[in-house]
Amino acid sequence: MNNIKRPRGTMDILPEKVRIWQHVEKVTAAVSEKYGFSEIRFPTFENLDLFQRGVGDTTDVVQKEMYTLETKGSGESRYALRPEGTACIVRSIIENGLCHDAMPQKLRYNINCFRYEKPQAGRYREFFQYGVEMFGADSPLADASVLSLANEVIGALGIKGVTLHINSIGCPDCRPAYHSALKEYFTAHKDELCDTCRERLEKNPLRILDCKSPICSAIADGAPKTVDHLCEDCASHMDTLKQALNGLGVVYTVDPRIVRGLDYYTKTVFEFICPITGAAQSTICGGGRYDGLVKELGGPALSGIGFAMGINRLIDAMEKSGVVIEDDNKPLLYIASMGAAASMRAFSVAARFRAAGKYAESDLVGRSLKAQMKYADKIGAQYTLILGDNELETGCAQLKNMATGEQTAVEIDTFLI
Ligand code: ATP
Ligand code: MG
Helix, strand or coil: CCCCCCCCCCCCCCHHHHHHHHHHHHHHHHHHHHCCCEECCCCCEEEHHHHHHHCCCCCHHHHCCCCEECCCCCCCCCEEECCCCHHHHHHHHHHCCHHHCCCCEEEEEEEEEECCCCCECCECCEEEEEEEEEECCCCHHHHHHHHHHHHHHHHHCCCCCCEEEEEECCCCCCHHHHHHHHHHHHHCCHHHCCHHHHHHHHHCHHHHHHCCCHHHHHHHHCCCCHHHCCCHHHHHHHHHHHHHHHHHCCCCEECCCCCCCCCCCEEEEEEEECHHHCHHHCEEEEEEECCCHHHHCCCCCCCEEEEEEEHHHHHHHHHHCCCCCCCCCCCCEEEEECCHHHHHHHHHHHHHHHHCCCCEEECCCCCCHHHHHHHHHHCCCCEEEEECHHHHHHCEEEEEECCCCCEEEEECCCCCC
């Protein structure tokens, strides 16, 4: 019979790799806390409607990439595995009344997400995101603060060669005119566009700017720019954001091609791009302002801004930047033993150390003394103790400091380090 394999596009994170994941979780939490973002957790699956309305019916995520479920007893309702976190958090703050607390409301999350995509480097079907959302802060300084947080996280993780691209995609006031200009431009190139973009032309021409096909991308280079079509409010929002970023020393470029894959973004949108991770999967962080989303999902008119980072891509970028996270869980003591009585005594010494809150190991697999010492070295034990008939008789043994080679006589049943 064939062995069962993991589903395509999923990953096993083995202990050696988990270390770097835990490090990323620690750093993202610590930096987020400095900016006042509290953690929120929410279900892995939600009502399908939430994503249709909260991510957008015309987006690739909803149209092509969503895992939908029909479960027993669900009646008419259908569910989907979460493809992202923002819509879920908005649902949660509305449902739990957090919209009525003092603003801004600042939340962070660390979740698995599911998208039916073609698996390749940096693109999985189950992947992981760290993200933040800030609600109820309309000021461009909120945008600057969220961008500064993302920038700080990327720096603290030791990722090199990252560039920040920002853009403004306007608001419901200025977007219709921009959409018409875009539509006019792309209609002139209709025959050259890919099939998907030809469809997008009717429903959502903005999406064409995001197409990864080289031909569409080349055409999009000459398209009208959002920044040239902003209303006064959106233009001044962008100006103040730029000033704030300059003041913080956060380096950015204004990139008219950044439009983001999800609907409901307004004004500021941004991506942090790390080319060393490979051309197609180089966006390690994406985000923006979504002032219409809370209301769209049935809540009050509350603004929002946030980002999500793909943890897989962050880790890939860290490894390519030469970041190494050492295993710091090394045993303080390894107790080697010869014979059954000594082995039992070694076992009880290890138990005594653990009771004192210290990590100790003794032989559990019946290795020879020589093999035990080799193993102690391999697992990085700081001290070793050897127990044989003599030691059991006298009640004393030699404690060896593995780094210095120094030996000290200790009483087997009472000593601690
Ligand atoms: P892309 O353009 O690469 O498909 P996206 O615009 O679909 O990204 P978002 O929905 O903004 O991505 O998600 C935020 C981040 O999550 C991305 O910048 C990326 O780092 C990560 N991400 C998105 N999809 C995947 C995936 N299938 N596998 C791994 N990471 C992903
Ligand atoms: Mg995508």
